[in-house]
Amino acid sequence: MAASDSIAKTYYLETFGCQMNVHDSEKVRGTLAARGYSQVEDPEAAGLVLYNTCSIRDKAEQKVLQRVATFKYQPNGRKFGILGCVAQHNGEALFESAPHVNLVCGSASYNQLPHLLERLENGENRVTGLSLDTDETFDQPQVERSSPHSAYITIIEGCDKNCSYCVVPFTRGPERSRSSESVMEEARRIAANGTGEITLLGQTVNSYRDPSGAGWSFARLLDEVGRVDGVRRVRFTTSHPRDFTPDIVEAIDGNPALCDWVHLPVQSGSSRVLAGMRRTYTRDEYLRVIEAIKAAKRDIVLSTDIIVGFPGETQRDFEETLSLVEQVDYAQMFSFKYSPRRGTDSVEMADPVPEAEKSRRLQVLQELQRRLQLRRNQSWIGRDDEVLVEGRREKFDQWHGHTAQNRVLNFSDPLGVAGASDLRGAYCKVRITAAGPNSLIGELVSIERKPSAALGLRVLQ
Numbered sequence: 001m002a003a004s005d006s007i008a009k010t011y012y013l014e015t016f017g018c019q020m021n022v023h024d025s026e027k028v029r030g031t032l033a034a035r036g037y038s039q040v041e042d043p044e045a046a047g048l049v050l051y052n053t054c055s056i057r058d059k060a061e062q063k064v065l066q067r068v069a070t071f072k073y074q075p076n077g078r079k080f081g082i083l084g085c086v087a088q089h090n091g092e093a094l095f096e097s098a099p100h101v102n103l104v105c106g107s108a109s110y111n112q113l114p115h116l117l118e119r120l121e122n123g124e125n126r127v128t129g130l131s132l133d134t135d136e137t138f139d140q141p142q143v144e145r146s147s148p149h150s151a152y153i154t155i156i157e158g159c160d161k162n163c164s165y166c167v168v169p170f171t172r173g174p175e176r177s178r179s180s181e182s183v184m185e186e187a188r189r190i191a192a193n194g195t196g197e198i199t200l201l202g203q204t205v206n207s208y209r210d211p212s213g214a215g216w217s218f219a220r221l222l223d224e225v226g227r228v229d230g231v232r233r234v235r236f237t238t239s240h241p242r243d244f245t246p247d248i249v250e251a252i253d254g255n256p257a258l259c260d261w262v263h264l265p266v267q268s269g270s271s272r273v274l275a276g277m278r279r280t281y282t283r284d285e286y287l288r289v290i291e292a293i294k295a296a297k298r299d300i301v302l303s304t305d306i307i308v309g310f311p312g313e314t315q316r317d318f319e320e321t322l323s324l325v326e327q328v329d330y331a332q333m334f335s336f337k338y339s340p341r342r343g344t345d346s347v348e349m350a351d352p353v354p355e356a357e358k359s360r361r362l363q364v365l366q367e368l369q370r371r372l373q374l375r376r377n378q379s380w381i382g383r384d385d386e387v388l389v390e391g392r393r394e395k396f397d398q399w400h401g402h403t404a405q406n407r408v409l410n411f412s413d414p415l416g417v418a419g420a421s422d423l424r425g426a427y428c429k430v431r432i433t434a435a436g437p438n439s440l441i442g443e444l445v446s447i448e449r450k451p452s453a454a455l456g457l458r459v460l461q
């Protein structure tokens, strides 16, 4: 039976996982819009329901599978699709475990989506896009972006690093870089539309290799994006320590549009564990990269990811992680308990550390990080920083946004500097008056740049 006419070309899309997935969903929305679909906020009102999924840890995958299993809205021929990393990792097995699934498509096959959608529209019930052997990147001109002020650009897809614990090489396929020309063209288009902040994305963003004749390095690309007219901030994530070359630090030093924040996951402070993880660097090599970043003229802040309880991690290994965290003094950390993933090499490794001990280590690490963040954030009290305003919390009479160094900053306007203006999209100078471990609080000093003319500075209703 075909979907009832009123919902046939409507879709509901829910996104799980990392920024690459968030941006992929923007591309999927663009593809759907180009085929005449409109988005709805309620799955019951949608003819096509899509989950863009994450399988990085077992918990993430279980959450998705449970949502898939309990998906009940399927009268009227409504179609149901699983996109992203769980789709790629579980493949056609999803049809067996959840017979109401109609589409299974991984991110490496999104360029096939128009064709796959057509097959669904023609009444097919089991459609897949699971090929990983693609040389093409998903260069999607019809991206439907969620924010007018901040935009993602994927510059490299996939990952070749093969860390022993990680599913990403299976779920996103081999590394494929976009040509510098196509990245620049997108950056110019975004900036001309009034968006001042651009984040360059890739699982190993700094492993970028320009496939075109121009042969730009990652550092060159970063610098050139920062020089595009109208671009005020450039971020990039995630960097791999092995490919973090000195020219990236030089580019940040030489171009104020490049944010003074680097996300450089270390995963562990123990060289023994790093070898088991196949991270391709030792503790000392990582710390040398950190030294080079700290020797920059600008004060570049660092953030990281850490896995505790990797198979065989001893108390001593864990203490090396604690000492590294203290030494680097990260501004932010994402820490996780090791999760064994099907198909990865580390599932075969002996893992004698009890679950309760892993939880204890995670807690100790997070407590240390909390202390370091509080100390760091409190050192900002009395100083001024610039924030890109993202929204407003009416209840607290406060605006909020991120600083260039990626800190969350909430601020009020006691002197009425902004009047009745809607500050969303403005870059504001704010004096910091208080600090917690996860955010800063401040007062508006001045508006440095209003939302671009293309977007207009609106008046609050």
Ligand code: SAH
Binding pocket: 056, 057, 165, 166, 167, 168, 203, 204, 238, 239, 240, 265, 267, 305, 306, 307, 336, 337, 338, 339, 340, 341
């Ligand atoms: N490409 C990035 C990050 C990829 S995934 C990098 O190499 O750093 C984001 C984070 O999830 C990783 O940095 C790691 O800390 C965590 N992660 C990945 N696989 C994991 C696993 N099997 N168990 C626990 N954490 C994991």
Ligand code: SF4
Binding pocket: 159, 160, 161, 162, 163, 166, 167, 168, 169, 203, 204, 240
């Ligand atoms: Fe996974 Fe390692 Fe690739 Fe990061 S670099 S995505 S952790 S395989």
Ligand code: F3S
Binding pocket: 016, 017, 018, 019, 020, 021, 053, 054, 055, 056, 084, 085, 167, 168, 171, 172
């Ligand atoms: Fe998750 Fe896939 Fe990103 S596994 S973290 S959504 S690359």
